[in-house]
Amino acid sequence: ADPAVVYDQAGKFDKSFNEGVYNGVKKYTSETGIQVREFEPKNEAQVEQGLRRLAKRGYSPIVAVGFNMSSAVEKVAKDFPEIHFSIIDSVIDLPNVQSIVFKEHEGSFLVGALAAMASKTDAVGFVGGMDIPLIRKFGCGYEQGVKYVTSGATVLQNMTGSTGAAFNDPTKGSELAKSQFSKGADVVFAAAGGTGIGVYQAAKDEGKLAIGVDSNQNHLQAGTMLTSMVKRVDLAAYNTYKSAADGSWKPGVVVLGLAEGGVDWALDDNNASLITADMKSNIQDIRGKIIAGDIQVHDYMSDNTCNY
Amino acid sequence: MSEAKVPAWVNIALIPFLNILLAFIVSGLVILAIGENPIEAAGYLVYGAFGYDEGIGYTLYYATNLIFTGLAVSVAFKGGLFNIGGEGQAYIGGLGVGLVCLALDHTMPLYIIAPLAIIGAAVFGAAWAYIPAYLQARRGSHIVITTIMFNFIASSLMVYLIVNWLKEDGRMAPNSRTFEENAWLPYLHELLSPLGIDIGDSPLNLAFIIALICCVFVWGLIWHTRWGYQLRTLGTNPTAARYAGIDTAKVTIWAMLISGGLAGFVGINEIMGVNHNLLLNFTAGYGFAGIAVSLMGRNHPIGIVLAAILFGALYQGGAELAFEIPTITPEIVVVIQGLVILFSGALEHMFKDRIEGFFIRRAVA
Amino acid sequence: MTNNTVPFAIELRDISKRFGAVQANKDICLQVPAGTIHGIIGENGAGKSTLMSIIYGFYEADTGFIEVDGKRVDIRSSQDAIDAGIGMVHQHFMLVENFSVLENVVLGAEGGALLKGGLTAARVELQRLAKEYSLDIDVDAIVEELPVGLQQRVEILKALYRGARILILDEPTGVLTPQEADHLFRILKSLKEQGVTVLLITHKLREIMASTDNVSVMRQGEMVAHRETQHTNTQELAELMVGKKVRLTVNKDEAQPSDVFLSAKNLTQFDSQGVKRLKEVSLELRAGEILGIAGVSGNGQSELLNVLSGITPMSEGEIQFAGQTITAKAPKDAAQMRDLKMAHVPEDRHKMGLVTGFEAYEAAVLGYHNSASYNGKILMDHKAMLEECKVRMADWDVRPPNPHLKTANFSGGNQQKIVIAREVEQNPDVLLIGQPTRGVDIGAIENIHEQIVKLRDSGKAILLVSVELDEIMALSDRIIVMFDGAVVGELDAKDADERTLGLMMANAYNKEEQGVSA
Amino acid sequence: MFETLILMLDATMRVSTPLIFAALAGLYSERAGIVDIGLEGKILGSAFAAAAGAAIFGSAWIGLCFGIMASISLAMIHGFACITHRGDHIVSGVAINTIVAGLTVTLSMDWFGMGGQTPTLSGDARFLSITLPFADALADVPVIGLIYSELLSGHNILVYLAFAMVPMTFWVVYKTRFGLRLRAVGENPHAVDTAGISVAFIRYRALIVCGILCGLAGAYLSTAHNAGFLKDMSAGKGYMALAALIFGKWRPVPVLFACLLFGFLDAVAVRMQGVVLPGIGEVPVQAIEVLPYVLTVLLLAGFIGKAVGPKAIGRPYVKERA
Ligand SMILES: Nc1ncnc2c1ncn2[C@@H]1O[C@H](COP(=O)(O)OP(=O)(O)OP(=O)(O)O)[C@@H](O)[C@H]1O
Ligand SMILES: Nc1ncnc2c1ncn2[C@@H]1O[C@H](COP(=O)(O)OP(=O)(O)OP(=O)(O)O)[C@@H](O)[C@H]1O
Ligand SMILES: [Mg+2]
């Protein structure tokens, strides 16, 4: 069967989460020549409708991007037990659904540590998108990383809003970043989807550093992007299609952390000049410790608190 | 002078048809401009909306919302009031539905919850219309501006309530918990399948029937009650209304209450019929689309049903179209909607004067 | 009066203008010698304002042309008229109310892209004009704060500031107090002395007699007569204005007035601008009589009807009706007055009496829509309404007798029949009736008059407002004359003749009688 | 504390800028008697056109021209409907808003294939901050230095232009012939007509000015404040500007203060998150967000003064007895 993907309402060009999946899709298509059917719903009703339409036409596996789709996927997956679904960022317990979740806290810990090393003011910022546990998980991991390097550092945290629009509000992102800069922060991590664009822009405009999220966003404002906390949704999508093609697709929960290469920090030409050899070796060291379990990063979502 | 010589079908059929035709032609040009074939696109659109059971179900599901908001706009309009607050009233109406369902779904059966939810929708929607109505009637505040403001206030209020009070702890999306199944309005396909009728799996639910009942209700109310008589008098000739001893402020307020209540019923369809939880932005512009529906439908329930189905078809067909031709976004439907409002509302005199002139000249000659 | 060597200040040739079905002006010719004051009179709707608006370029004539100072001018817009030296003071002022006098005066004649220079120049020029014509005014005052008389002065200044040599005034005294009017005429005189030509429209024959050199009469869109003022009199003008109408005779017996059904004491009403529209009007209306209210329209009759019927609240005074005392503090609205058995045929059927978008049978219950006979438990009883409407249409000879026809599509006369039938058939104790036969054909007039008398004879009271003197005299048992919002005279119908009433309506009766003829 | 305030005012300036442009745009239109709830659509349309132009030609100035042209075109549609065809102003405004909401996404999808966005703009394709002379040198001077270097310096040119537009508008509206006629035509078009001036022509010109200003507002959003177009990026700013216009009672300077107030509330809302006020507790951000709308309703209801608009507003002009 042909594979398919349903993006969430931010659309596949959100420069971040959905775009990551899109990159995976592209990669798969260019490698195998198999077209992946894409669908971008406009409203809640269309999410389910789109899933259903794809399922009816026999597309499988269908990758659903984002926790917003969990209830729709659950309904449709029940109605089409022979179709395989993979949902990213949410867990659904059905025999034909694969749930892919990430250890965002581990990746965030890494970039937090890096932020602390790069900061001259010992104050760093975090701009979250929508105020949901998932985003708090980023923030909590980040904070732990910062404190691990500089225990006395200040971590300013702001959420953009409490609705889906918070992932798509660069104006507000830029205002939030500017307010954090004015309070002394000189590195800011945006885990805010499209809102991040405004954060990076503000950093660029004010000559401060920013950290990207989800995709490798280092190229967006080369020179002031310290790094990106990559969450390899592209890999997740790519692997789903690959495994479905070779028959190794399995339902159940797939957890992708540092060890699995599901999350990481990004180093490329765009930020090479910002990362000293020292910093690099330090980070690789910390990275190793997390993978080895020497550093335990607290997962906000395990108890909905950030006590570590 | 002019009217008697113009046949009735010109006003109720020909002119709306030309308006929508022009809207479609311009939209066709847009599609052409982005390098797609408008004819092919129209084919997908029509097939998606009417070509198969499920598509029809979706069309009617969208139409349900539009019937509610279209009726809402038209009731106010009959009284000479322009209610562009349908969006906010629908939103708050949904809050009423959601609160009833959340409060009772553990303890009560559907046949108790449903009527209470309907009342909840009407009362909350009406309450949201009350303040602009009161301010218009008693203090002369322009209802258009106040209803716009109330749309924004509704939207902030709902975010506040849902995020801070109604959201389940630990849940990602800003939704309330999902209602128990006994607070779900039955889907029509579920109701009909025991009768051996298969209409495909779509979100079309009992709210559609409620919408049709509302049409009859509005029709009776406007054309067959004293109150409707007073409303129409006020809407067409306020001086005559005062001459007739009609309490214009009271009629104004009631017109808006009914209008708001009708808009609130969108919540029945969306919250109780389809989403089964209280969520953000479920109104998705239906309140504004209701303006187009009521303009197209010439403010008459039958016209509104037809216009709502037309727009419902555009929504559903548009989604289908976007699915089949990814370069065409579903927003093309929004463009068509806007063009319909432009041609049948703002530019109504452009065609009307000319066509009526033509018929008058023909009648004279 | 015609002197062919001197060109006329203004000459109209065969001007026609049609609004839809209304022929507002038909082949109008008019010659106005320079430096004269030329009066134009005519009944309401005769087409005077339309004609003046054509001269001023506000409307374009369908046919005909205009000559100014002997030269044909093409007036397509007000700017063309201004350029031709024509200025106009409209019946309804064309002022921007929240502007200062100065700003109003310079509007359209600013003399440059920036205001400053223009305003300064205007200030100087206005001072000159004020001196020359005793048109004093505070140029920095905000127009809406000025009394009406001064607002009119602003209009005149506007025209003069633009160098008008021909000044049109459309019913300028309609809104003025007698003193203000006198002042206006002094101004007009001094303008005339400066060579300005004045076209003066008015209903008031006294003013024509007092201040014009020539007068033209319009009737139903046509120019029917020209006279030199010194060779005519009010009697002749009144006849010309009204035309040779069939003398209407209504067969009616002597009235048998009995109890007072309605009495009003010192009714006073201010409009939303605070202008006093009704001035301490007192009257008594008895069972079995028709009380006629004569007067030029706009002298408070409409306000009186609206206050009596509860449509507009009174400001001061008291009404006794059906055992109730109605005051400003204890008002009754139109519906309550109806419940007390007062019916009201409004003067303007389109604005008030009907909802033209309704079908006839619906319009036929306006005001009585709550009555039990038209209503079932919940719904209105359309069948009963239709049945009744059919019967009425037959009784009152409404044509076409189709209760489903939109009210707008009936002719004026038939619309009127629908309204009158509705009110009379309620069998009210008191019927207020305004302009009952405006635009109604002779046959129908007779029928309507008969019905009114029949109602009287059944012991009801009728208050009749009409600008048609014939009608007032034919129907009324007693006549009250209103002028400027007040009752200026009362007489028995037997003593009334057209001349007396005409003079009273112009508030010139006593003066004339005493030989103080203006 | 002082520094926080300065920084908050600094943000206020940035956030208010599109409101000021748009509210002044509305001022021209509404003073001429044309109700304009289409401000929103014009801002959005211009934001898209400006970003598209800037992305294609790599110049913010070219983008600005595109934005202004798009906005003027929309204003002309409004004029065609409301002035030439005596259509309902509100219906026309709703139509324009709806069309633009759909069309911007459709076109950007086609032109850039990025789901209703334009490419991210950088360099010359954006209006960048201007540092006023001596700003850095003065930065350390107490009080004045901070005000100058943080608050006044470091904005892009459109911000300064927006503030300059206020005295400019004041001058145009109250000191020029055009302004006099503009005000007159919104109060009593009959007076204007009988003064020999074309009502339609003035109203069309007012709408052109309105279009230009909305064009600036939109271009600011997509090429100055942000670096590219996003769907629905006007996010109600047009309506907020309308509220500010009413709040400022259709007069330039009070309108400026209304915009600044609304902008300040916005800037505060960003910084109020989770702040606990003594005695009140945590203020919900939404409560601050709705303040402009609530204030406008209160004003309209006459509770805080009465907002009386131009008298002839919203009524099509027909030659008739007044
Ligand atoms: N708007 C209209 N549309 C169609 N027919 C109309 C309209 N107005 C009037 N009519 C019809 O045209 C005819 C003439 O109407 P009009 O008002 O000119 O009559 P009229 O000669 O003035 O009669 P009356 O003396 O009763 O006023 C009538 O039969 C009327 O029904
Ligand atoms: N703009 C218009 N549209 C349609 N009909 C009009 C218009 N203006 C005037 N009329 C009609 O033309 C006729 C002449 O009106 P006009 O105003 O010239 O009368 P008038 O002699 O000035 O009356 P009045 O004494 O009441 O001012 C009337 O029947 C009127 O209804
Ligand atoms: Mg007149």
Ligand SMILES: [Mg+2]
């Ligand atoms: Mg007639």
